[in-house]
Amino acid sequence: MENSRCENCIIRQFNSLRAMSKEELKKVSDSKTTKKLKKGEPLFEEGEKLNGVFCVRNGVSKLSKLSANGKDQIVKLATKGEVIGQRSVIAEESANLSAIAVSDMEVCFIPKESINTTLQSNPNFTLEVLRHMAHDLKEADDVIVNMSQKTVKQRVAEAFLYLKNNFGVDEDGFLMLTLSREDISNVVGTATESAIRIISDFKKQGLIHTSGKKIGIKDEKKLQDLVDGF
Amino acid sequence: MENSRCENCIIRQFNSLRAMSKEELKKVSDSKTTKKLKKGEPLFEEGEKLNGVFCVRNGVSKLSKLSANGKDQIVKLATKGEVIGQRSVIAEESANLSAIAVSDMEVCFIPKESINTTLQSNPNFTLEVLRHMAHDLKEADDVIVNMSQKTVKQRVAEAFLYLKNNFGVDEDGFLMLTLSREDISNVVGTATESAIRIISDFKKQGLIHTSGKKIGIKDEKKLQDLVDGF
């Protein structure tokens, strides 16, 4: 495949791999494999042993965990440039979350050996990974606060703004990343029916418009006000 | 103070400092200061710039964040052997959370310079810090799932079991760490009145007993069943 060497891959500019030396990157590139996934296919499931990490070249994956009541909670959406599975590889634990494609994806699989040897020898790389994880931890803490202190309506509004800011909109103004109502409810942590009701409500209030599953934001300011508690 | 050299400090066995070399540890020890805090006093507040990290020698601190509705959400309780503030120092950001003593505390303050130079030169240390943060991230993800998918009652029950497992019980069977009802509600993410009601309820059902603020667990199994959804 053309352009398939890590050294040339523009994606790595966005993640920790940029702190690798030329030689390290070469090794990674020689050991990596590329994989395509269709929407709905899993990269890995909760509890699985991971033999490496996944670097997202294209598409989006949801990271979720099944709770005792049988519902999935989506903890994070990972997109182009992000590395998935590094937490498990670093902690030498089996996966705490499932990773499932929510759009067609193209990912590189990097065996953990390449990662581990670099972690032990290149402090710059380790530090870079550490910085990324520090960032993820902050985001997770913020999610905890949102989950426990905001209403479902506020969380839905926030989710839409998040989707707009992180994945953008298409030429017709619809969110690029289209999630099913169920996925939306699993991001927000609520019943699917509740999410649907709130979406209907937002539509009636003129905050958003929809076409099938697609959602477009009409009044960003009012949505933001709602999130902020006005 | 006797025993105040990091090299001799048994606490460091529990945290990332154990991966430091003798010389690095010596430098840290020379630059550190020790501080005593009374219950209720802050180590630092959300938004503050941190010039170093705190290593807990004794006592417990709550890490919390104020949400828009004026309530604090407690994200984590840090105790003996844990290092507080490393996330902010590593990410070079101001503190995302406030750290306030929930019991009298003794902490060491380690200036960030000692940490940063070691991070850049000693991959073992960096990797050790990374592993700790990976662990924290997993815990945070689990909290997200609990917050969004469990009922308040389940979360209260879980909080009590957590307090027992992590801080133990005194000779009379009461939880060693005594939190105010408000702190409990801020851990669980609910209104104080709701937490109080649930505590009354648990008492009536014979799951716990109380004496003033102190709480003792009477039927651990039933509490666990409750958490698991039975």
Added chain:
DNA sequence: TTCAGAAGATGACAAATGTCATAGTACGCC
């Protein structure tokens, strides 16, 4: 020791959210 203020407890009610039932709608497959 006493007293004031904080923390704990409880009732009554309102609001938010979940659950179950049912109907409409879209979309891939034959």
Added chain:
DNA sequence: GGCGTACTATGACATTTGTCATCTTCTGAA
């Protein structure tokens, strides 16, 4: 093009949780 299945939508109702008011109990400082 039709059909079946999965997704979306909505109503009715139950349950959970929050809010406000009030009372009681504890605790620390004068």
